[in-house]
Amino acid sequence: MGKPIIVIKLGGSALTDKTRIYTPRIAMIRKAAKQVANLTGAFSIILVHGAGSYGHIPAKRWNLAAGSKHRKQMAGLSITKQKLMELEAVLSEAFLRQRIPIFPMSTSDFIITSKGRISSADLQPVRRWIGLGCVPSLGGDLVTDLKRGFAILSGDQLAAYLAIQLKATRLIFGTDVDGIYDSNPKMNRHARLLKTLSSSDASKLARAARIMTAPDVTGGMAGKIKEAVGAARNGIPVDFVNLTKGERLKAVALGQDADCTRILPD
Numbered sequence: 001m002g003k004p005i006i007v008i009k010l011g012g013s014a015l016t017d018k019t020r021i022y023t024p025r026i027a028m029i030r031k032a033a034k035q036v037a038n039l040t041g042a043f044s045i046i047l048v049h050g051a052g053s054y055g056h057i058p059a060k061r062w063n064l065a066a067g068s069k070h071r072k073q074m075a076g077l078s079i080t081k082q083k084l085m086e087l088e089a090v091l092s093e094a095f096l097r098q099r100i101p102i103f104p105m106s107t108s109d110f111i112i113t114s115k116g117r118i119s120s121a122d123l124q125p126v127r128r129w130i131g132l133g134c135v136p137s138l139g140g141d142l143v144t145d146l147k148r149g150f151a152i153l154s155g156d157q158l159a160a161y162l163a164i165q166l167k168a169t170r171l172i173f174g175t176d177v178d179g180i181y182d183s184n185p186k187m188n189r190h191a192r193l194l195k196t197l198s199s200s201d202a203s204k205l206a207r208a209a210r211i212m213t214a215p216d217v218t219g220g221m222a223g224k225i226k227e228a229v230g231a232a233r234n235g236i237p238v239d240f241v242n243l244t245k246g247e248r249l250k251a252v253a254l255g256q257d258a259d260c261t262r263i264l265p266d
């Protein structure tokens with residue numbers, strides 16, 4: 001039997017400075033790569049990354065979240081796609097330095113959405129690269145959409161979809177906070193970390209969440225929780241962990257004790 005599959009979503013807020021356009025956080029990227037390198041022996045890994053300042057800021061500038069509205073968007077569409085590819089190159093370089101057999105894939109090549117939700121996907125290439133021992137790397141992307149012409153597919157939706165379809169044993173969201181709180185920890189220093197949530201409680205929290213501290217066209221933390229609930233309801237434990245502190249990503253993946261939030265099926 002092959003190694004168990006885990007899907008790791010590396011958040012754009014941790015990998016980039018989302019307040020400054022096209023600005024990677026190189027130290028954080030290298031830190032994440034080192035942790036993932038320590039997991040390749042135990043797991044088949046699928047990496048999904050957010051777009052951060054390479055995607056959210058230009059997408060907002062050209063109103064790409066609304067779909068195809070006018071021809072002036074085409075330049076913005078092309079520029080944003082180019083910048084997303086630049087981010088992929090930055091990430092790949094860091095992971096290759098750790099001798100991770102990373103294989104970058106363009107999400108827009110094999111996924112189609114309808115009103116922003118995944119409608120169809122050819123996952124055979126992903127499965128086959130995993131079978132060959134590679135670590136597929138995919139990101140939130142601009143994809144063709146059956147109703148809107150094009151749409152922004154969030155890395156959060158993509159990560160949960162892949163975890164469900166490929167029957168992952170765990171889905172991990174790496175962010176720039178310790179997990180899910182009862183209020184925004186970036187605005188309230190008394191916010192309380194919620195260490196375990198049922199999928200039902202997490203769903204209620206997602207509806208109430210209003211955590212938007214930087215431009216984010218894909219839903220911020222509320223969007224992550226919503227997608228995580230979908231995976232949890234399919235029997236997949238979902239962890240939210242801080243990428244910027246210690247080696248928490250590695251610890252959580254290996255089942256060790258670390259500050260985080262876990263969403264479990266009801």
